[in-house]
Amino acid sequence: MEDVKKLEEFQAKIDSEIKIEPKDWMPEDYRKHLQRQISQHAHSEVIGMQPEGNWISRAPSLRAKVVLLAKIQDEAGHGQYLYSAAETLGKSRDEYIADLQSGKAKYSSIFNYPTLTWADMGAVGWLVDGAAIVNQVSLQRTSYGPYSRAMIRICKEESFHQRQGYEIMATMAKGTPEQKAMAQDALNRFWWPSIMMFGPHDSDSPNTGNAVKWKIKRETNDELRQKFIDKTVGQAEVIGLTIPDPALKWNEEKGSYDFGEMNWDEFWNVVKGNGPCNKQRLNHHKKAHKEGIWVREAAIAYAKKQKEKQLVA
Amino acid sequence: MSNTDNQGDVWEVFIQSKPGLPHKHAGSVHATDKEMALQNARDMYTRRQEGTCLWVVPLNAIVSSMPEENESFFDPSDDKIYRHPTHYVMPDGAKHI
Numbered sequence: 001m002e003d004v005k006k007l008e009e010f011q012a013k014i015d016s017e018i019k020i021e022p023k024d025w026m027p028e029d030y031r032k033h034l035q036r037q038i039s040q041h042a043h044s045e046v047i048g049m050q051p052e053g054n055w056i057s058r059a060p061s062l063r064a065k066v067v068l069l070a071k072i073q074d075e076a077g078h079g080q081y082l083y084s085a086a087e088t089l090g091k092s093r094d095e096y097i098a099d100l101q102s103g104k105a106k107y108s109s110i111f112n113y114p115t116l117t118w119a120d121m122g123a124v125g126w127l128v129d130g131a132a133i134v135n136q137v138s139l140q141r142t143s144y145g146p147y148s149r150a151m152i153r154i155c156k157e158e159s160f161h162q163r164q165g166y167e168i169m170a171t172m173a174k175g176t177p178e179q180k181a182m183a184q185d186a187l188n189r190f191w192w193p194s195i196m197m198f199g200p201h202d203s204d205s206p207n208t209g210n211a212v213k214w215k216i217k218r219e220t221n222d223e224l225r226q227k228f229i230d231k232t233v234g235q236a237e238v239i240g241l242t243i244p245d246p247a248l249k250w251n252e253e254k255g256s257y258d259f260g261e262m263n264w265d266e267f268w269n270v271v272k273g274n275g276p277c278n279k280q281r282l283n284h285h286k287k288a289h290k291e292g293i294w295v296r297e298a299a300i301a302y303a304k305k306q307k308e309k310q311l312v313a
Numbered sequence: 314m315s316n317t318d319n320q321g322d323v324w325e326v327f328i329q330s331k332p333g334l335p336h337k338h339a340g341s342v343h344a345t346d347k348e349m350a351l352q353n354a355r356d357m358y359t360r361r362q363e364g365t366c367l368w369v370v371p372l373n374a375i376v377s378s379m380p381e382e383n384e385s386f387f388d389p390s391d392d393k394i395y396r397h398p399t400h401y402v403m404p405d406g407a408k409h410i
Contacts, residue, residue, distance in 0.1 A: 024380050077357050084341045093320045093343065150340070157361070296345075299321065303345040 014215050019145040022088040030214055034144055035089050036105070037216065039096045042082035043107035047281050049075045051115040051124065060118060067164050068121065074161065078154050085146040101286050109267065110193050112275030119172050119179075119186035125165015127187075127194040127232070133158050134228045135198065143215035166235065173239040180240075187236070188244045195259075196267050198225040204264075230256050322371060324350040326358055329366040336368050344369075 006025050013020065020026055049072050056072070059065035083093050099105035110128050115121065136158065140151045172183035199205055199221040211217040219227075229248075236243050247260030269275070320343040327336040339358045344350035350369040359367065378386050394400050403410060 021380075023377065073360070077360065080342070080357050081340055087323065087341070097320075153340075296319065296321070299345040299349065300319075303349075306346060 014143050019148060020143055021145045029210060030216070031089055033211060033214075033216060034147065035086060035091055037211075038082055038086040038089070038147055039099065040106055040108075042079050042086055042096070043100045043105060044111065045075050045079035045082060047107045047111045047285065050281055050284055051111055051113070052121065054115050055118060055121050058118070064168075071125070071161050071164065074157050078157070081150040081153055085144075085150045088146045097289070101282065101289070103273065103282070106271065108197060109270040109275060110197050111281060112270050112277045113189070113193055114277055116189075117182050117186060119169070119182040120190070122165050122168030122172060122183060123186035123190040125161050126169050126235070127165075127190050128197070129158060129161040129165060130232060131194050131197045131228050133162060134224050134231070138217075138219045138224060141215075141218045169241065170239045173241055184241055187241050191244050192262060195225055195229060196262050198222075198228070200264070200267070226256055229259055233257055321345040321349070322373075324354070324369040324371055325375060326354040327368040327370070328358055328364040330363060331365055336366065341372065342369070
């Protein structure tokens with residue numbers, strides 16, 4: 001009985017756009033949904049450093065290298081902001097990381113694709129970060145206060161990422177025929193995985209119902225995907241590259257693009273762990289985590305020693 | 314994970330964005346001591362000239378009021394409208410007050 005009343009009050013707050021804060025009462029499913037969504041978002045930022053880290057030592061110029069390093073450092077920061085937000089839901093960072101490493105928690109499937117050429121750094125920044133921005137701009141208005149604040153901070157930083165990626169694509173697209181072909185190839189490989197980043201169609205999306213009612217999600221997967229496509233088609237035209245979708249066509253009546261169907265068998269296959277790089281990404285994370293144990297142990301030992309010194313003095 | 318292998322304690326981070334402004338909550342970091350907390354806060358929250366001063370505070374040192382106490386805690390100020398300047402009637406023609 002008490003819970004019914006609490007639930008009504010909770011929904012009334014959501015309906016009148018009052019943010020939910022960590023100490024407020026919330027339905028257990030709301031908490032669980034946020035723990036899952038925010039931690040997956042955090043894991044994606046952290047795992048997302050790997051495909052880009054692959055190119056640090058081979059960046060074609062010093063400028064490209066410092067930009068790439070700064071971008072990867074940002075991704076690490078974004079992961080931290082999100083873990084911080086996730087921790088306010090009463091689950092520790094250690095538990096979240098353990099869930100990632102055991103495979104219980106997922107991260108965005110896009111990072112299970114390899115980055116084969118330098119043009120892929122362009123495609124990742126332009127398309128992957130571009131898709132992430134569309135999603136994150138929408139999430140700035142999410143109902144959970146700490147998540148919303150993390151999104152606002154991230155969005156401020158993210159637009160540099162997309163612009164640097166698009167600059168790489170634009171430069172290669174007006175380079176030699178081989179360079180242009182390399183840029184087109186990167187677009188061909190990253191287009192479909194990028195638009196699948198928004199997740200399954202609304203009709204097949206198991207997590208949408210309550211998430212919309214509780215305003216965790218402000219727009220549905222299909223709405224966000226449409227926004228991204230409408231923004232991106234023109235950008236491809238400007239630099240003379242072709243989006244690899246023969247069904248892509250402006251629809252005057254609805255004022256947006258029609259596009260072809262995505263390969264959902266591939267999508268679910270990668271989600272289930274069978275993408276080209278799933279094993280490699282997770283193994284690398286575990287290895288780095290393990291190799292850092294001595295650093296964490298040393299830091300704790302040092303802090304303990306300092307505390308003891310203080311007590312003596 | 315053992316007790317000797319974790320991410321350290323949580324420290325809340327506050328940034329003053331320029332001299333004269335109050336410090337504002339930005340988020341949190343993990344660290345095992347105060348120097349590390351300050352350095353992590355710098356690396357995480359001031360990569361783009363966001364601040365002129367940083368505070369880090371151990372999470373367990375912060376005392377917070379609780380939402381369920383909000384009524385008894387904050388409502389008493391509701392009926393004290395005489396604390397607001399608009400409560401007072403000024404004579405016609407009075408200026409600069």
